Amino acid sequence: MASSTVENYVKRIFLAQQTTADGLVPVGQLATIMNVVPGTATSMVKALSDSGLAEYAPRTGVRLTRGGEQLALHVLRRHRLLELFLVKALGLDWSEVHTEAEELEHAVSDRVLERIDDFLGHPSVDPHGDPIPSARGKMAEPSAVSLADCEVKKRLRVSRVADQQPAFLQLMERSGLIPGALVRVENRDEVAGAVVVVPGGDDPVVLGFSAARKVFVE
Amino acid sequence: MASSTVENYVKRIFLAQQTTADGLVPVGQLATIMNVVPGTATSMVKALSDSGLAEYAPRTGVRLTRGGEQLALHVLRRHRLLELFLVKALGLDWSEVHTEAEELEHAVSDRVLERIDDFLGHPSVDPHGDPIPSARGKMAEPSAVSLADCEVKKRLRVSRVADQQPAFLQLMERSGLIPGALVRVENRDEVAGAVVVVPGGDDPVVLGFSAARKVFVE
DNA sequence: ATACTAATTTTGACTAATCAAAATTGCAAT
DNA sequence: ATTGCAATTTTGATTAGTCAAAATTAGTAT
Ligand SMILES: [Mn+2]
Ligand SMILES: [Mn+2]
Ligand SMILES: [Mn+2]
Ligand SMILES: [Mn+2]
Numbered sequence: 378m379a380s381s382t383v384e385n386y387v388k389r390i391f392l393a394q395q396t397t398a399d400g401l402v403p404v405g406q407l408a409t410i411m412n413v414v415p416g417t418a419t420s421m422v423k424a425l426s427d428s429g430l431a432e433y434a435p436r437t438g439v440r441l442t443r444g445g446e447q448l449a450l451h452v453l454r455r456h457r458l459l460e461l462f463l464v465k466a467l468g469l470d471w472s473e474v475h476t477e478a479e480e481l482e483h484a485v486s487d488r489v490l491e492r493i494d495d496f497l498g499h500p501s502v503d504p505h506g507d508p509i510p511s512a513r514g515k516m517a518e519p520s521a522v523s524l525a526d527c528e529v530k531k532r533l534r535v536s537r538v539a540d541q542q543p544a545f546l547q548l549m550e551r552s553g554l555i556p557g558a559l560v561r562v563e564n565r566d567e568v569a570g571a572v573v574v575v576p577g578g579d580d581p582v583v584l585g586f587s588a589a590r591k592v593f594v595e
Numbered sequence: 596m597a598s599s600t601v602e603n604y605v606k607r608i609f610l611a612q613q614t615t616a617d618g619l620v621p622v623g624q625l626a627t628i629m630n631v632v633p634g635t636a637t638s639m640v641k642a643l644s645d646s647g648l649a650e651y652a653p654r655t656g657v658r659l660t661r662g663g664e665q666l667a668l669h670v671l672r673r674h675r676l677l678e679l680f681l682v683k684a685l686g687l688d689w690s691e692v693h694t695e696a697e698e699l700e701h702a703v704s705d706r707v708l709e710r711i712d713d714f715l716g717h718p719s720v721d722p723h724g725d726p727i728p729s730a731r732g733k734m735a736e737p738s739a740v741s742l743a744d745c746e747v748k749k750r751l752r753v754s755r756v757a758d759q760q761p762a763f764l765q766l767m768e769r770s771g772l773i774p775g776a777l778v779r780v781e782n783r784d785e786v787a788g789a790v791v792v793v794p795g796g797d798d799p800v801v802l803g804f805s806a807a808r809k810v811f812v813e
Numbered sequence: 814a815t816a817c818t819a820a821t822t823t824t825g826a827c828t829a830a831t832c833a834a835a836a837t838t839g840c841a842a843t
Numbered sequence: 844a845t846t847g848c849a850a851t852t853t854t855g856a857t858t859a860g861t862c863a864a865a866a867t868t869a870g871t872a873t
Contacts, residue, residue: 382860405820417861419822424859436821436868466684467710477707484702489695492685600830623850635831637852642829654838654851816873823866829859836853843846 379430381483384452386411386421387430390441391449401438450510455482455490457503457510462493464504471504471555472546505546506537506556506593524572525589529562533594540591553579554592597648599701602670604629604639605648608659609667619656668728673700673708675721675728680711682722689722689773690764723764724755724774724811742790743807747780751812758809771797772810 379387389410393402408418426433430445441449459478463469469477485493491512494500501517502508510516520536527533535558538549549555553576563573563581570586584592597605607628611620626636640657643649648663659667677696681687687695703711709730712718719735720726728734738754745751753776756767767773771794781791781799788804802810 380859403820404822408821413860414862415821416823416863421860463707467707467714469707469710473706477704480702480704481699484698486695486698488691489681489685489687492687496685598829621850622852626851631830632832633851634833634853639830814873816871818871819869821866821868824864826863827861831857833856834854836851838851839849841846841848843844 379448382421383425383428383430384448384483386425387441387445387449388452388456390425390431390439391446391453394441400440401434402440403438407439447514450514450516452482453516454510454512455485457507458490458493458497458500459485460503460505461497461500461509465497470547471550472543474504475541502537502556504556505539505541506535507539520593520595522594523590524560524562524574524584524592524594525565525586527562527594529565532559532561534559535592536595537593538591539593545588545591549592552582553577554582560594597666600639601643601646601648602666602701604643605659605663605667606670606674608643608649608657609664609671612659618658619652620658621656625657665732668732668734670700671734672728672730673703675725676708676711676715676718677703678721678723679715679718679727683715688765689768690761692722693759720755720774722774723757723759724753725757738811738813740812741808742778742780742792742802742810742812743783743804745780745812747783750777750779752777753810754813755811756809757811763806763809767810770800771795772800778812 386407390402390407393406393410394400404418404422405415407422408415411418411421413421422431422433422439425431425439425445429442430448431439431441433439456478459481460471460474463474463477464471494512500509506519508517508519535554535556537556538546538554540546552574554560554574559577561575563575565572572584572586572589574582574584574589576582604625608620608625611624611628612618622636622640623633625640626633629636629639631639640649640651643657643663644651647660648666649660650658652658674696677699678689678692681692681695682689712730718727724737726735726737753772753774755774756764756772758764770792772778772792777795779793781793783790790802790804790807792800792802792807794800
């Protein structure tokens with residue numbers, strides 16, 4: 378059985394890989410993500426390689442094997458189903474479920490997880506709009522169009538908010554920018570690095586590019 | 596923060612203490628309960644003593660301090676609320692929830708736990724009839740009268756089944772001996788070490804003393 | 814080519830939890 | 844009083860995961 382440490386590393390490598398072209402994650406970057414010193418990440422990556430979960434090219438980076446990827450998808454499935462369950466069944470706020478799921482994802486059994494999946498009616502996305510991998514390890518890929526690069530003056534639907542920090546999620550909720558909401562980008566100023574967004578019935582909201590890049594639409 | 600290992604030790608010491616007069620648990624007994632070799636239990640007990648959770652008298656036994664007891668009650672509260680939640684909210688069988696709760700009890704936060712408590716309407720007992728400690732660490736003491744020593748030929752109510760083994764719980768369920776059920780002990784044969792029990796509407800059931808001692812009534 | 818730098822790896826040390834096996838001890842039976 | 848034994852403790856190792864700090868290396872700039 379993979380320890381929760383291994384599960385966390387593998388999950389983070391998987392997510393970091395998504396943002397690269399070659400799927401190679403530098404060990405230093407992994408260390409930053411995992412909040413450990415570089416040497417710790419190096420030895421962990423060697424261990425993952427020894428156990429067949431990753432391929433490790435010294436001074437180059439890590440990449441998950443097929444097995445590592447399947448494990449990562451399993452952990453992500455647990456994480457995201459738990460997040461949705463905490464919101465739907467227990468009424469937690471979408472800004473607090475990430476932290477909770479970070480622990481529970483290592484403690485919940487397959488048996489309980491499938492009950493949760495049934496309870497939720499086999500959902501395809503979590504409260505933040507992130508896709509939930511299937512039990513067989515298939516995951517839809519989410520929209521890549523954000524408020525920072527979408528068409529202007531067009532009615533669009535928010536599909537995903539890609540930042541787990543409570544303060545950010547609370548702001549998005551106050552601004553009416555939650556998955557499912559309709560929005561229109563009124564104006565985008567490349568020089569100022571800001572967009573003016575008009576959510577459903579609400580007042581216009583100004584977002585900097587760094588924030589706008591985290592809100593995806595369809 | 597106490598590790599899950601520490602939480603498990605403290606919980607087990609607490610439960611073992613309940614069965615002794617002086618509240619002293621021999622280290623060897625603790626080792627057996629925890630499925631570790633005696634030396635492991637000795638060093639763990641020293642560590643618990645160093646961190647103020649227990650008092651350790653070499654070659655005599657361990658006893659929890661007030662702090663250790665409070666921790667044990669907190670873990671027990673988590674365990675039992677989770678068991679009931681798994682039964683009530685997700686429809687798991689009472690024979691399988693113990694194993695699940697054994698892991699989840701270390702991963703669930705106070706915030707989530709109180710939501711679960713609200714959802715369940717602040718219950719006082721878990722699916723096996725074990726009392727659920729309050730958030731402040733108070734726990735009712737359960738009935739000590741079992742089918743092995745209760746009054747004969749009298750209508751009584753099953754209040755607790757004190758064995759977590761799935762096979763035992765499944766048998767009790769098939770026999771109609773679940774908390775809340777009405778029963779009558781038809782006959783008790785001290786020599787044969789067996790009791791004949793008549794549950795609510797069901798057929799008579801014969802239990803050996805070792806089994807009868809695990810079913811408590813009121 | 815040389816020197817510098819930033820990323821990475823290596824080395825050595827530490828903690829928590831465990832086991833195997835040897836040493837100790839308290840007590841009971843002779 | 845001795846002896847023997849069963850429980851307990853001690854000792855020495857091991858594994859997973861981590862950090863601090865030194866060593867290495869692959870470029871980059873001169
Ligand atoms: Mn996690
Ligand atoms: Mn999420
Ligand atoms: Mn446990
Ligand atoms: Mn129980």
